[in-house]
Amino acid sequence: MFAYMNGIYSSRDIEKACKNDIRFMWLSQEEPVPNHSTFARFQNERLAGVIEELFCQLVEKLCDLGEISYKNIFIDGTKIEANANRYTFVWAKAVEKNLQKLKNKINQELASICEKYGLADGSNLEEVIEFLNCSIQLLNIEFVHG
Numbered sequence: 001m002f003a004y005m006n007g008i009y010s011s012r013d014i015e016k017a018c019k020n021d022i023r024f025m026w027l028s029q030e031e032p033v034p035n036h037s038t039f040a041r042f043q044n045e046r047l048a049g050v051i052e053e054l055f056c057q058l059v060e061k062l063c064d065l066g067e068i069s070y071k072n073i074f075i076d077g078t079k080i081e082a083n084a085n086r087y088t089f090v091w092a093k094a095v096e097k098n099l100q101k102l103k104n105k106i107n108q109e110l111a112s113i114c115e116k117y118g119l120a121d122g123s124n125l126e127e128v129i130e131f132l133n134c135s136i137q138l139l140n141i142e143f144v145h146g
Contacts (some may be wrong), residue, residue: 002024002027003024011039015033015035019033110128114128117135
């Protein structure tokens with residue numbers, strides 16, 4: 001857990017830290033350092049099934065100690081996946097900043113789709129998506145991925 005808290009996730013890096021970092025040496029209390037495969041087995045076989053519960057217990061303990069409260073939820077700094085972006089993730093602030101531009105683009109595309117397929121000008125996004133899904137099924141269009 002201490003390694004994870006310090007941003008060390010690789011079993012080889014954890015082994016190296018146990019041999020070279022005084023904090024890890026103190027935690028091991030002069031016991032022999034396990035090799036990286038022992039750390040990997042522990043992570044994959046034991047930790048994977050309980051990590052979520054451990055995180056919940058940690059959050060509850062921090063709340064009991066008064067370190068955190070459940071009053072506020074912050075999204076600043078949260079990464080949101082964006083497949084179409086040049087980078088794998090975008091920052092929440094960038095999304096909020098460009099939200100109006102995105103809404104304008106959606107409205108323009110909706111108008112062009114409505115015009116192209118003869119739909120009513122006031123059609124909303126859900127109606128257009130439903131129409132397109134029905135068209136896909138009627139025309140037996142199959143999308144290929146990969």
